[in-house]
Amino acid sequence: MSEKATDAPGLLLRHPDGSSFRFDPGALCLELLPTGGPGPLAYFEVLREPADLVRWAEESRLPDGLAAGAGAGAGDGLAVSAAEVADARALRDALWRLTEGHVRGAPPGPDDLATLNDAAAHPPLTARLTADGGRAWAPGSTGTGLLSTVARDAVDLFTGAYAHRIRTCGAHDCRLLFVDTSRPGKRRWCSMERCGNRAKVRAHRARLTAADE
Numbered sequence: 001m002s003e004k005a006t007d008a009p010g011l012l013l014r015h016p017d018g019s020s021f022r023f024d025p026g027a028l029c030l031e032l033l034p035t036g037g038p039g040p041l042a043y044f045e046v047l048r049e050p051a052d053l054v055r056w057a058e059e060s061r062l063p064d065g066l067a068a069g070a071g072a073g074a075g076d077g078l079a080v081s082a083a084e085v086a087d088a089r090a091l092r093d094a095l096w097r098l099t100e101g102h103v104r105g106a107p108p109g110p111d112d113l114a115t116l117n118d119a120a121a122h123p124p125l126t127a128r129l130t131a132d133g134g135r136a137w138a139p140g141s142t143g144t145g146l147l148s149t150v151a152r153d154a155v156d157l158f159t160g161a162y163a164h165r166i167r168t169c170g171a172h173d174c175r176l177l178f179v180d181t182s183r184p185g186k187r188r189w190c191s192m193e194r195c196g197n198r199a200k201v202r203a204h205r206a207r208l209t210a211a212d213e
Contacts, residue, residue, distance in 0.1 A: 011059060016043065021194040026162075026179035029095060029154035031060050033177060038093040041175070045089075050080035050143070053088050057146055063127070063135050077141070084143030091119050091147050095154060099177050102158060103168050119151035171195035 010024025013034055025031055035056060036045035047053055057078055094112035101108060125145045126138040157163065157179060165180040169190035176190035189195040 019194075021191050023176065023178075023191050023194075025177065025190075026181045027153060027157050028061050029150050029157060030099070030177055030179065032056070032088070032092045032150055033096055033099070035092060036089065037096045041096065047085055047089055047092070050082060050085055053080045053085050053143055053146070054078050062125075062149070078137070078143070078146065079141065080143035080146075084147070087119070088143065088147055090115055091151060096177075098154070098158075099166060100168070100175075102163070102166055103177070116151050116154060119147045120155055122148040124149040124152055169195050171198065 010022050011031060011034070012020055013023050014020045023034065025033070034044065035047050035052075036042055047056065054077075094115040097112050098108050098116060122144050125141050125148075128136055128138050130136050157166070162179050162181060165185060167178060167180060167187070168174075169176045169178070170188040171190070174190055174195050178187070178190060180187040
């Protein structure tokens with residue numbers, strides 16, 4: 001589960017073990033990955049019903065304006081069906097495999113590539129300017145439009161200037177993926193709050209052990 005705060009970048013990820021930490025993957029498409037995934041990553045699954053996908057959209061880096069609501073009759077909010085939740089899980093799982101393959105330099109699997117491109121082929125969410133100078137989403141926003149926006153973001157990421165900076169967290173027991181958008185390009189950890197701090201603690205303990213020998 002994730003929760004977006006207004007005073008810090010990224011998502012607040014809540015681990016099933018009760019711990020939490022802030023994680024900024026640097027791209028909208030990569031924000032979808034921590035909601036679950038294929039194989040053992042299903043342990044982290046949170047996209048079970050339409051309201052879950054709506055909540056993710058609200059907590060993501062998408063600009064404000066996606067009102068809470070799911071299903072038919074949601075008015076001007078984001079309307080999501082059960083079928084679109086299944087599509088979101090399929091796109092997310094494909095993105096896991098495509099992104100991890102990209103990091104390894106492996107060619108994309110044809111089925112995953114088709115899943116991504118099929119999602120991107122639909123009309124994306126449409127932004128509009130409000131009378132008070134703000135930004136909102138056009139009425140009739142759907143889960144399919146949301147997934148198209150995510151898929152197009154992935155296409156832009158894989159083909160853009162930061163494609164070579166997509167990385168897996170440097171911790172041996174973490175699979176979180178991020179794009180390093182920092183100027184020096186030396187980011188190693190999904191989060192300094194979590195894996196970075198753990199690495200510092202291990203290094204400190206190793207130095208103390210070496211000093212005692």
